[in-house]
Amino acid sequence: MQIANRVVALGLFLPALLGGQTTSDPRLDRLKTELVRSIDSKAKLAQQMVDQVFSFGELGMQETETSKYLAGILEQNGFTVERGVAGIPTAWVARWGHGSPVISLGSDIDGIPQSSQEPAMAARAWIVPGAPGHGEGHNSGVPLNILAALAVKDIMVREKLAGTIMLWPGVAEEQLASKAFLVRAGVFKDVDANLFAHVSDEFGISWGDEPALSLISAIFKFKGQSAHAAGAPWRGKSALDAVMLMASSWEFHREHMEPAQRSHYVITDGGDQPNVVPSTAAIWFYLRERDYDRVTKMFNDAKQIASAAASATFTTLDTVQVIGSAWRPHFNKPIAEAMHANAVRVGMPAWDDNDQAMARGVQRMMGQPDSGLRAAVPPLRSPEDAAKASTGTGSDDIGDVTWTVPSVTLYYPANIPGTPGHNWADGIAMATPIAHKGVLAGAKVQAMTLLDLIMAPKLVSDAKSYFTTVQTKTVRYRPLIAATDQPATWLNAEKMAKYREEMRKFYYDPSKYETYLQQLGIKYPTVPTAVP
Protein backbone atom coordinates (compact mmCIF):
# COMPACT_ATOMS: atom_id res chain seq x y z
CA MET A 1 0.00 0.00 0.00
CA GLN A 2 3.06 2.22 0.29
CA ILE A 3 3.24 2.01 -3.48
CA ALA A 4 -0.29 3.28 -3.81
CA ASN A 5 0.60 6.24 -1.63
CA ARG A 6 3.63 7.09 -3.73
CA VAL A 7 1.43 7.07 -6.83
CA VAL A 8 -0.76 9.67 -5.16
CA ALA A 9 2.29 11.84 -4.67
CA LEU A 10 2.71 11.82 -8.44
CA GLY A 11 -0.70 13.54 -8.69
CA LEU A 12 -0.38 14.51 -12.32
CA PHE A 13 -0.15 10.96 -13.60
CA LEU A 14 -2.88 9.55 -11.44
CA PRO A 15 -5.87 10.30 -13.66
CA ALA A 16 -4.26 8.45 -16.53
CA LEU A 17 -3.32 5.50 -14.32
CA LEU A 18 -6.83 5.17 -12.99
CA GLY A 19 -8.39 5.18 -16.44
CA GLY A 20 -12.12 5.47 -15.89
CA GLN A 21 -11.64 7.98 -13.10
CA THR A 22 -10.73 10.86 -15.37
CA THR A 23 -13.49 13.26 -16.30
CA SER A 24 -14.39 13.57 -19.96
CA ASP A 25 -13.96 17.35 -19.80
CA PRO A 26 -10.21 18.08 -20.16
CA ARG A 27 -10.59 21.57 -18.66
CA LEU A 28 -12.32 20.19 -15.56
CA ASP A 29 -9.67 17.50 -15.38
CA ARG A 30 -6.86 20.06 -15.48
CA LEU A 31 -8.56 22.21 -12.83
CA LYS A 32 -8.91 19.20 -10.52
CA THR A 33 -5.17 18.62 -10.75
CA GLU A 34 -4.72 22.27 -9.86
CA LEU A 35 -7.05 21.83 -6.83
CA VAL A 36 -4.72 19.16 -5.41
CA ARG A 37 -1.76 21.56 -5.56
CA SER A 38 -3.78 24.46 -4.24
CA ILE A 39 -5.05 22.51 -1.21
CA ASP A 40 -1.59 21.11 -0.48
CA SER A 41 -0.32 24.70 -0.42
CA LYS A 42 -2.84 25.43 2.36
CA ALA A 43 -1.49 22.69 4.68
CA LYS A 44 -0.52 25.27 7.32
CA LEU A 45 -4.04 26.74 7.37
CA ALA A 46 -5.48 23.20 7.64
CA GLN A 47 -3.31 22.42 10.69
CA GLN A 48 -4.15 25.75 12.33
CA MET A 49 -7.91 25.42 11.89
CA VAL A 50 -8.05 21.78 12.99
CA ASP A 51 -5.89 22.48 16.08
CA GLN A 52 -7.73 25.69 16.96
CA VAL A 53 -11.20 24.12 16.96
CA PHE A 54 -9.85 21.07 18.79
CA SER A 55 -8.64 23.35 21.58
CA PHE A 56 -12.09 24.99 21.93
CA GLY A 57 -13.78 21.59 22.62
CA GLU A 58 -17.25 23.13 22.90
CA LEU A 59 -20.50 21.24 23.49
CA GLY A 60 -23.64 21.50 21.36
CA MET A 61 -25.47 24.87 21.26
CA GLN A 62 -22.50 26.46 23.11
CA GLU A 63 -20.08 26.51 20.16
CA THR A 64 -19.53 30.27 20.45
CA GLU A 65 -15.71 30.40 20.05
CA THR A 66 -15.81 27.80 17.30
CA SER A 67 -18.45 29.63 15.28
CA LYS A 68 -16.80 33.02 15.77
CA TYR A 69 -13.48 31.63 14.57
CA LEU A 70 -14.71 29.65 11.54
CA ALA A 71 -17.22 32.23 10.29
CA GLY A 72 -14.51 34.88 10.80
CA ILE A 73 -12.12 33.06 8.45
CA LEU A 74 -14.84 32.90 5.80
CA GLU A 75 -15.62 36.59 6.23
CA GLN A 76 -11.94 37.47 5.82
CA ASN A 77 -12.06 35.54 2.56
CA GLY A 78 -14.97 37.45 1.05
CA PHE A 79 -17.91 35.36 2.24
CA THR A 80 -21.05 37.08 3.52
CA VAL A 81 -21.99 35.61 6.89
CA GLU A 82 -25.45 35.55 8.42
CA ARG A 83 -25.29 34.65 12.12
CA GLY A 84 -27.85 33.22 14.51
CA VAL A 85 -29.86 31.53 11.76
CA ALA A 86 -33.02 29.57 12.69
CA GLY A 87 -32.96 31.13 16.17
CA ILE A 88 -29.76 29.23 17.05
CA PRO A 89 -27.03 31.62 18.30
CA THR A 90 -24.10 29.44 17.13
CA ALA A 91 -25.59 28.60 13.70
CA TRP A 92 -24.55 30.64 10.67
CA VAL A 93 -24.62 30.59 6.90
CA ALA A 94 -21.71 31.91 4.81
CA ARG A 95 -22.19 32.59 1.08
CA TRP A 96 -19.91 33.62 -1.76
CA GLY A 97 -20.42 33.90 -5.51
CA HIS A 98 -23.36 34.67 -7.70
CA GLY A 99 -26.10 32.79 -9.50
CA SER A 100 -26.62 29.08 -9.81
CA PRO A 101 -25.86 26.40 -9.07
CA VAL A 102 -25.97 26.97 -5.30
CA ILE A 103 -23.93 24.25 -3.59
CA SER A 104 -23.74 24.01 0.20
CA LEU A 105 -20.99 22.41 2.30
CA GLY A 106 -21.83 21.39 5.86
CA SER A 107 -20.17 19.64 8.80
CA ASP A 108 -20.71 19.29 12.56
CA ILE A 109 -18.82 21.37 15.13
CA ASP A 110 -19.80 20.14 18.61
CA GLY A 111 -17.85 18.07 21.13
CA ILE A 112 -18.50 15.24 23.60
CA PRO A 113 -18.85 15.59 27.40
CA GLN A 114 -15.89 14.43 29.51
CA SER A 115 -13.69 13.77 26.48
CA SER A 116 -10.99 16.36 27.18
CA GLN A 117 -7.81 14.52 26.20
CA GLU A 118 -4.22 15.34 25.30
CA PRO A 119 -3.71 14.68 21.60
CA ALA A 120 -0.93 12.31 20.48
CA MET A 121 -1.00 10.56 23.87
CA ALA A 122 -1.91 6.85 23.81
CA ALA A 123 -3.14 6.86 27.42
CA ARG A 124 -5.89 8.64 29.33
CA ALA A 125 -4.60 12.18 29.93
CA TRP A 126 -7.07 14.99 30.54
CA ILE A 127 -6.23 18.53 29.40
CA VAL A 128 -8.84 19.83 31.85
CA PRO A 129 -10.24 17.15 34.22
CA GLY A 130 -13.97 16.58 33.67
CA ALA A 131 -14.15 18.94 30.70
CA PRO A 132 -15.64 18.26 27.27
CA GLY A 133 -13.47 17.73 24.21
CA HIS A 134 -13.47 16.54 20.62
CA GLY A 135 -14.04 12.84 21.34
CA GLU A 136 -15.87 12.53 18.01
CA GLY A 137 -13.55 14.53 15.78
CA HIS A 138 -16.04 17.27 14.90
CA ASN A 139 -13.14 19.76 15.00
CA SER A 140 -12.07 18.72 11.50
CA GLY A 141 -15.12 18.93 9.19
CA VAL A 142 -15.70 22.66 8.75
CA PRO A 143 -11.94 23.28 8.33
CA LEU A 144 -12.07 20.68 5.54
CA ASN A 145 -15.00 22.48 3.91
CA ILE A 146 -13.26 25.87 4.21
CA LEU A 147 -10.14 24.51 2.46
CA ALA A 148 -12.30 23.09 -0.34
CA ALA A 149 -14.36 26.26 -0.70
CA LEU A 150 -11.33 28.60 -0.82
CA ALA A 151 -9.57 26.47 -3.43
CA VAL A 152 -12.65 26.28 -5.66
CA LYS A 153 -13.39 29.98 -5.15
CA ASP A 154 -9.93 30.93 -6.54
CA ILE A 155 -10.62 28.88 -9.64
CA MET A 156 -14.12 30.32 -10.08
CA VAL A 157 -12.76 33.88 -9.93
CA ARG A 158 -10.03 33.25 -12.48
CA GLU A 159 -12.16 31.15 -14.82
CA LYS A 160 -15.19 33.46 -14.40
CA LEU A 161 -17.48 30.61 -13.36
CA ALA A 162 -21.00 31.30 -12.14
CA GLY A 163 -22.24 29.63 -8.99
CA THR A 164 -22.69 30.17 -5.26
CA ILE A 165 -20.84 28.37 -2.47
CA MET A 166 -22.57 28.20 0.91
CA LEU A 167 -21.04 26.87 4.13
CA TRP A 168 -22.95 25.99 7.30
CA PRO A 169 -22.15 24.26 10.61
CA GLY A 170 -23.98 21.32 12.16
CA VAL A 171 -24.71 22.66 15.64
CA ALA A 172 -25.41 20.25 18.51
CA GLU A 173 -25.29 17.17 16.29
CA GLU A 174 -24.76 14.99 19.36
CA GLN A 175 -28.27 15.96 20.46
CA LEU A 176 -29.64 15.94 16.86
CA ALA A 177 -30.90 19.36 17.81
CA SER A 178 -30.38 21.77 14.92
CA LYS A 179 -30.75 20.54 11.36
CA ALA A 180 -34.56 20.12 11.29
CA PHE A 181 -34.75 23.73 12.48
CA LEU A 182 -32.35 24.88 9.73
CA VAL A 183 -34.55 23.12 7.18
CA ARG A 184 -37.69 24.70 8.65
CA ALA A 185 -36.06 28.16 8.56
CA GLY A 186 -35.50 27.78 4.80
CA VAL A 187 -31.69 27.66 4.93
CA PHE A 188 -31.68 25.20 1.98
CA LYS A 189 -34.47 26.88 -0.01
CA ASP A 190 -32.37 27.82 -3.05
CA VAL A 191 -29.67 25.14 -2.64
CA ASP A 192 -29.21 22.75 -5.59
CA ALA A 193 -27.03 20.18 -3.80
CA ASN A 194 -25.45 19.71 -0.39
CA LEU A 195 -22.08 18.08 0.34
CA PHE A 196 -21.68 17.08 3.98
CA ALA A 197 -18.43 15.92 5.59
CA HIS A 198 -17.93 13.70 8.63
CA VAL A 199 -14.74 12.35 10.18
CA SER A 200 -14.00 8.63 9.89
CA ASP A 201 -11.00 6.33 9.62
CA GLU A 202 -11.57 5.78 5.89
CA PHE A 203 -13.19 7.25 2.80
CA GLY A 204 -16.77 6.05 3.17
CA ILE A 205 -19.08 7.11 0.36
CA SER A 206 -22.48 5.57 -0.25
CA TRP A 207 -25.86 6.23 -1.82
CA GLY A 208 -29.42 5.29 -0.89
CA ASP A 209 -30.83 4.76 2.59
CA GLU A 210 -28.23 4.85 5.36
CA PRO A 211 -28.34 2.03 7.92
CA ALA A 212 -29.50 4.55 10.55
CA LEU A 213 -32.74 5.15 12.42
CA SER A 214 -35.12 8.10 12.51
CA LEU A 215 -35.28 9.72 15.91
CA ILE A 216 -37.28 11.91 18.25
CA SER A 217 -35.69 12.93 21.52
CA ALA A 218 -37.76 14.62 24.22
CA ILE A 219 -37.62 15.55 27.88
CA PHE A 220 -40.69 14.68 29.99
CA LYS A 221 -41.00 16.90 33.07
CA PHE A 222 -43.27 16.03 35.99
CA LYS A 223 -44.54 18.20 38.81
CA GLY A 224 -45.43 17.01 42.31
CA GLN A 225 -45.51 18.55 45.74
CA SER A 226 -42.67 18.74 48.23
CA ALA A 227 -42.97 17.68 51.89
CA HIS A 228 -40.69 16.40 54.64
CA ALA A 229 -39.96 12.88 53.44
CA ALA A 230 -39.97 11.50 57.01
CA GLY A 231 -42.08 14.04 58.93
CA ALA A 232 -45.08 14.29 56.60
CA PRO A 233 -44.65 12.10 53.50
CA TRP A 234 -48.45 11.81 53.18
CA ARG A 235 -48.52 15.48 52.27
CA GLY A 236 -46.04 15.02 49.40
CA LYS A 237 -46.49 13.94 45.77
CA SER A 238 -43.25 12.64 44.26
CA ALA A 239 -42.44 13.71 40.72
CA LEU A 240 -39.58 11.18 40.88
CA ASP A 241 -42.16 8.40 41.36
CA ALA A 242 -43.70 9.46 38.03
CA VAL A 243 -40.29 9.37 36.30
CA MET A 244 -39.51 5.92 37.69
CA LEU A 245 -42.94 4.61 36.79
CA MET A 246 -42.61 5.98 33.26
CA ALA A 247 -39.23 4.27 32.89
CA SER A 248 -40.46 0.89 34.18
CA SER A 249 -43.66 1.09 32.11
CA TRP A 250 -41.45 1.69 29.07
CA GLU A 251 -39.52 -1.49 29.91
CA PHE A 252 -42.79 -3.50 29.99
CA HIS A 253 -43.82 -1.86 26.71
CA ARG A 254 -40.45 -2.73 25.13
CA GLU A 255 -41.52 -6.41 24.87
CA HIS A 256 -44.22 -5.37 22.42
CA MET A 257 -42.12 -3.19 20.16
CA GLU A 258 -40.70 -4.21 16.78
CA PRO A 259 -37.11 -5.46 17.10
CA ALA A 260 -35.61 -2.65 14.96
CA GLN A 261 -36.33 0.03 17.56
CA ARG A 262 -33.72 1.54 19.86
CA SER A 263 -34.79 3.57 22.90
CA HIS A 264 -32.88 4.78 25.93
CA TYR A 265 -33.18 7.39 28.64
CA VAL A 266 -31.41 9.29 31.40
CA ILE A 267 -32.94 11.00 34.44
CA THR A 268 -31.93 14.65 34.18
CA ASP A 269 -33.75 15.72 37.34
CA GLY A 270 -34.34 13.24 40.17
CA GLY A 271 -35.00 15.74 42.94
CA ASP A 272 -32.67 17.63 45.28
CA GLN A 273 -32.06 15.46 48.34
CA PRO A 274 -33.67 12.38 49.90
CA ASN A 275 -35.42 14.09 52.82
CA VAL A 276 -37.43 16.33 50.47
CA VAL A 277 -40.19 14.70 48.43
CA PRO A 278 -39.17 15.73 44.86
CA SER A 279 -41.56 18.36 43.54
CA THR A 280 -39.95 18.23 40.10
CA ALA A 281 -38.35 15.42 38.12
CA ALA A 282 -37.49 14.89 34.46
CA ILE A 283 -36.54 12.03 32.15
CA TRP A 284 -34.94 12.40 28.72
CA PHE A 285 -35.77 9.78 26.08
CA TYR A 286 -34.16 9.03 22.70
CA LEU A 287 -36.71 7.15 20.59
CA ARG A 288 -35.47 5.55 17.37
CA GLU A 289 -37.30 3.65 14.63
CA ARG A 290 -36.99 3.13 10.90
CA ASP A 291 -39.32 5.76 9.53
CA TYR A 292 -41.52 8.76 10.21
CA ASP A 293 -44.68 6.78 11.02
CA ARG A 294 -43.01 4.31 13.39
CA VAL A 295 -41.00 6.91 15.30
CA THR A 296 -44.08 9.15 15.58
CA LYS A 297 -46.05 6.21 17.01
CA MET A 298 -43.25 5.60 19.55
CA PHE A 299 -43.41 9.22 20.63
CA ASN A 300 -47.20 9.03 21.03
CA ASP A 301 -46.82 5.82 23.07
CA ALA A 302 -44.29 7.59 25.32
CA LYS A 303 -46.64 10.52 25.85
CA GLN A 304 -49.48 8.13 26.79
CA ILE A 305 -47.23 6.27 29.25
CA ALA A 306 -46.08 9.60 30.74
CA SER A 307 -49.70 10.68 31.32
CA ALA A 308 -50.49 7.32 32.89
CA ALA A 309 -47.43 7.57 35.17
CA ALA A 310 -48.52 11.03 36.28
CA SER A 311 -52.02 9.85 36.95
CA ALA A 312 -50.85 6.82 38.96
CA THR A 313 -48.61 8.98 41.18
CA PHE A 314 -51.06 11.89 41.65
CA THR A 315 -48.55 14.20 39.96
CA THR A 316 -48.88 16.12 36.71
CA LEU A 317 -47.05 15.85 33.42
CA ASP A 318 -45.76 19.38 33.22
CA THR A 319 -44.11 19.63 29.77
CA VAL A 320 -42.93 17.41 26.96
CA GLN A 321 -40.11 19.24 25.18
CA VAL A 322 -38.73 17.94 21.91
CA ILE A 323 -34.93 18.35 21.97
CA GLY A 324 -33.92 16.68 18.75
CA SER A 325 -35.20 14.87 15.71
CA ALA A 326 -33.78 13.16 12.67
CA TRP A 327 -34.89 11.45 9.52
CA ARG A 328 -32.97 8.42 8.34
CA PRO A 329 -30.44 9.86 5.85
CA HIS A 330 -30.67 9.03 2.14
CA PHE A 331 -27.73 9.90 -0.11
CA ASN A 332 -27.91 10.92 -3.75
CA LYS A 333 -26.61 8.33 -6.21
CA PRO A 334 -25.20 10.54 -9.04
CA ILE A 335 -23.35 12.81 -6.58
CA ALA A 336 -22.04 9.81 -4.59
CA GLU A 337 -20.66 8.28 -7.80
CA ALA A 338 -18.92 11.53 -8.72
CA MET A 339 -17.55 11.93 -5.19
CA HIS A 340 -16.29 8.36 -5.08
CA ALA A 341 -14.44 8.78 -8.37
CA ASN A 342 -12.77 11.83 -6.86
CA ALA A 343 -11.81 9.88 -3.71
CA VAL A 344 -10.19 7.19 -5.86
CA ARG A 345 -8.36 9.91 -7.77
CA VAL A 346 -7.09 11.57 -4.57
CA GLY A 347 -6.28 8.32 -2.76
CA MET A 348 -5.42 7.86 0.89
CA PRO A 349 -3.07 10.21 2.78
CA ALA A 350 0.60 9.22 2.76
CA TRP A 351 0.84 7.99 6.35
CA ASP A 352 4.38 7.82 7.73
CA ASP A 353 5.97 5.68 10.46
CA ASN A 354 4.99 8.12 13.23
CA ASP A 355 1.34 8.09 12.13
CA GLN A 356 1.32 4.29 12.10
CA ALA A 357 3.07 4.08 15.49
CA MET A 358 0.46 6.47 16.93
CA ALA A 359 -2.40 4.42 15.48
CA ARG A 360 -1.00 1.08 16.64
CA GLY A 361 -0.31 2.46 20.11
CA VAL A 362 -3.92 3.62 20.45
CA GLN A 363 -5.25 0.35 19.05
CA ARG A 364 -3.22 -1.71 21.53
CA MET A 365 -4.33 0.56 24.37
CA MET A 366 -7.96 -0.11 23.38
CA GLY A 367 -7.39 -3.88 23.14
CA GLN A 368 -8.03 -3.82 19.39
CA PRO A 369 -6.05 -5.46 16.54
CA ASP A 370 -3.06 -3.18 15.86
CA SER A 371 -3.62 -2.99 12.12
CA GLY A 372 -2.59 0.67 11.91
CA LEU A 373 -4.14 3.22 9.58
CA ARG A 374 -6.05 2.22 6.49
CA ALA A 375 -4.24 2.35 3.18
CA ALA A 376 -6.86 1.98 0.44
CA VAL A 377 -10.07 3.65 -0.70
CA PRO A 378 -12.96 1.15 -0.42
CA PRO A 379 -15.48 0.77 -3.25
CA LEU A 380 -18.62 2.94 -3.47
CA ARG A 381 -21.19 1.37 -1.14
CA SER A 382 -24.70 0.42 -2.23
CA PRO A 383 -27.48 0.56 0.39
CA GLU A 384 -27.19 -3.25 0.73
CA ASP A 385 -23.41 -3.13 1.30
CA ALA A 386 -23.83 -0.26 3.74
CA ALA A 387 -26.38 -2.26 5.75
CA LYS A 388 -24.07 -5.29 5.82
CA ALA A 389 -21.12 -3.17 6.94
CA SER A 390 -23.12 -1.50 9.68
CA THR A 391 -22.45 -2.61 13.22
CA GLY A 392 -24.74 -0.14 14.94
CA THR A 393 -27.87 1.86 14.34
CA GLY A 394 -27.44 5.44 15.42
CA SER A 395 -29.16 8.48 13.98
CA ASP A 396 -27.94 11.65 12.29
CA ASP A 397 -29.94 14.80 11.74
CA ILE A 398 -28.27 15.30 8.36
CA GLY A 399 -31.20 13.04 7.37
CA ASP A 400 -33.56 16.01 7.32
CA VAL A 401 -31.24 17.88 4.93
CA THR A 402 -30.89 14.82 2.66
CA TRP A 403 -34.70 14.71 2.25
CA THR A 404 -34.79 18.44 1.44
CA VAL A 405 -32.01 18.74 -1.14
CA PRO A 406 -29.84 16.17 -3.02
CA SER A 407 -27.04 15.36 -0.56
CA VAL A 408 -24.09 13.09 0.12
CA THR A 409 -21.92 12.73 3.22
CA LEU A 410 -18.19 12.39 2.61
CA TYR A 411 -16.66 10.26 5.37
CA TYR A 412 -12.93 11.05 5.29
CA PRO A 413 -9.92 9.29 6.86
CA ALA A 414 -8.73 11.51 9.74
CA ASN A 415 -8.92 9.16 12.70
CA ILE A 416 -7.68 5.77 13.92
CA PRO A 417 -9.62 2.55 13.18
CA GLY A 418 -10.82 0.64 16.25
CA THR A 419 -11.78 3.50 18.58
CA PRO A 420 -15.24 3.21 20.18
CA GLY A 421 -16.70 6.57 19.10
CA HIS A 422 -18.03 9.25 21.47
CA ASN A 423 -15.01 8.62 23.67
CA TRP A 424 -11.84 10.44 24.78
CA ALA A 425 -9.78 7.97 22.73
CA ASP A 426 -11.43 9.32 19.58
CA GLY A 427 -9.80 12.68 20.30
CA ILE A 428 -6.21 11.41 20.46
CA ALA A 429 -5.54 11.68 16.72
CA MET A 430 -7.62 14.80 16.16
CA ALA A 431 -4.88 17.42 16.61
CA THR A 432 -2.04 15.36 15.12
CA PRO A 433 -0.69 14.83 11.59
CA ILE A 434 -3.25 12.01 11.18
CA ALA A 435 -6.09 14.54 11.29
CA HIS A 436 -4.15 17.19 9.36
CA LYS A 437 -3.37 14.80 6.49
CA GLY A 438 -6.87 13.32 6.50
CA VAL A 439 -8.42 16.77 6.29
CA LEU A 440 -6.22 17.71 3.32
CA ALA A 441 -7.18 14.50 1.49
CA GLY A 442 -10.87 14.99 2.32
CA ALA A 443 -10.76 18.64 1.24
CA LYS A 444 -9.43 17.60 -2.16
CA VAL A 445 -12.31 15.17 -2.67
CA GLN A 446 -14.85 17.74 -1.46
CA ALA A 447 -13.35 20.46 -3.69
CA MET A 448 -13.32 18.24 -6.78
CA THR A 449 -16.95 17.26 -6.21
CA LEU A 450 -17.90 20.90 -5.67
CA LEU A 451 -16.18 21.77 -8.94
CA ASP A 452 -17.99 18.88 -10.68
CA LEU A 453 -21.30 20.37 -9.56
CA ILE A 454 -20.28 23.93 -10.55
CA MET A 455 -18.95 22.99 -13.99
CA ALA A 456 -21.14 20.07 -15.04
CA PRO A 457 -24.82 21.10 -15.19
CA LYS A 458 -25.67 17.50 -16.10
CA LEU A 459 -24.53 16.28 -12.66
CA VAL A 460 -26.84 18.79 -10.97
CA SER A 461 -29.76 17.79 -13.20
CA ASP A 462 -29.04 14.05 -12.74
CA ALA A 463 -28.93 14.59 -8.97
CA LYS A 464 -32.26 16.41 -9.05
CA SER A 465 -33.81 13.77 -11.24
CA TYR A 466 -32.69 11.00 -8.81
CA PHE A 467 -34.06 13.06 -5.91
CA THR A 468 -37.45 13.55 -7.58
CA THR A 469 -38.04 10.32 -9.45
CA VAL A 470 -36.32 7.79 -7.14
CA GLN A 471 -35.72 9.08 -3.60
CA THR A 472 -38.89 11.10 -3.04
CA LYS A 473 -41.13 9.26 -5.49
CA THR A 474 -43.18 7.68 -2.72
CA VAL A 475 -41.77 9.29 0.45
CA ARG A 476 -42.57 12.90 1.29
CA TYR A 477 -40.50 14.75 3.91
CA ARG A 478 -42.50 15.95 6.91
CA PRO A 479 -40.60 17.36 9.88
CA LEU A 480 -40.67 15.30 13.08
CA ILE A 481 -40.73 18.58 15.02
CA ALA A 482 -44.05 20.31 15.57
CA ALA A 483 -44.57 23.89 14.35
CA THR A 484 -44.44 25.03 17.98
CA ASP A 485 -41.14 23.27 18.83
CA GLN A 486 -38.14 25.59 19.23
CA PRO A 487 -34.38 24.86 19.28
CA ALA A 488 -33.12 23.89 22.76
CA THR A 489 -30.50 26.63 22.79
CA TRP A 490 -29.98 26.21 26.56
CA LEU A 491 -28.47 22.73 26.07
CA ASN A 492 -25.07 22.24 27.75
CA ALA A 493 -24.96 25.86 29.00
CA GLU A 494 -24.26 24.82 32.60
CA LYS A 495 -21.64 22.24 31.64
CA MET A 496 -19.75 24.74 29.47
CA ALA A 497 -20.00 27.46 32.11
CA LYS A 498 -18.42 25.09 34.60
CA TYR A 499 -15.34 24.37 32.47
CA ARG A 500 -14.92 27.23 29.98
CA GLU A 501 -12.57 29.45 31.98
CA GLU A 502 -10.24 26.56 32.78
CA MET A 503 -10.36 25.41 29.13
CA ARG A 504 -9.64 28.93 27.87
CA LYS A 505 -6.09 28.65 29.32
CA PHE A 506 -5.46 25.86 26.82
CA TYR A 507 -6.85 27.51 23.67
CA TYR A 508 -4.34 27.13 20.85
CA ASP A 509 -2.25 30.24 20.19
CA PRO A 510 -0.89 29.92 16.63
CA SER A 511 1.01 33.21 16.96
CA LYS A 512 3.29 31.57 19.54
CA TYR A 513 3.30 27.90 18.65
CA GLU A 514 3.81 26.04 15.41
CA THR A 515 1.28 23.38 16.42
CA TYR A 516 -1.05 22.64 19.33
CA LEU A 517 1.18 19.67 20.25
CA GLN A 518 4.10 22.08 20.58
CA GLN A 519 2.02 24.35 22.81
CA LEU A 520 1.11 21.41 25.06
CA GLY A 521 4.68 20.10 24.97
CA ILE A 522 3.68 16.65 23.74
CA LYS A 523 5.93 14.56 21.52
CA TYR A 524 4.27 12.91 18.51
CA PRO A 525 3.59 10.05 19.01
CA THR A 526 3.65 9.36 22.74
CA VAL A 527 2.97 5.68 23.34
CA PRO A 528 3.66 4.63 26.95
CA THR A 529 5.16 1.16 27.07
CA ALA A 530 3.20 0.15 30.17
CA VAL A 531 -0.38 0.77 29.18
CA PRO A 532 -2.53 1.26 32.30
Ligand SMILES: [Zn+2]
Ligand atom coordinates in the same frame (compact mmCIF):
# COMPACT_ATOMS: atom_id res chain seq x y z
ZN1 LIG B 1 -20.57 12.99 14.45
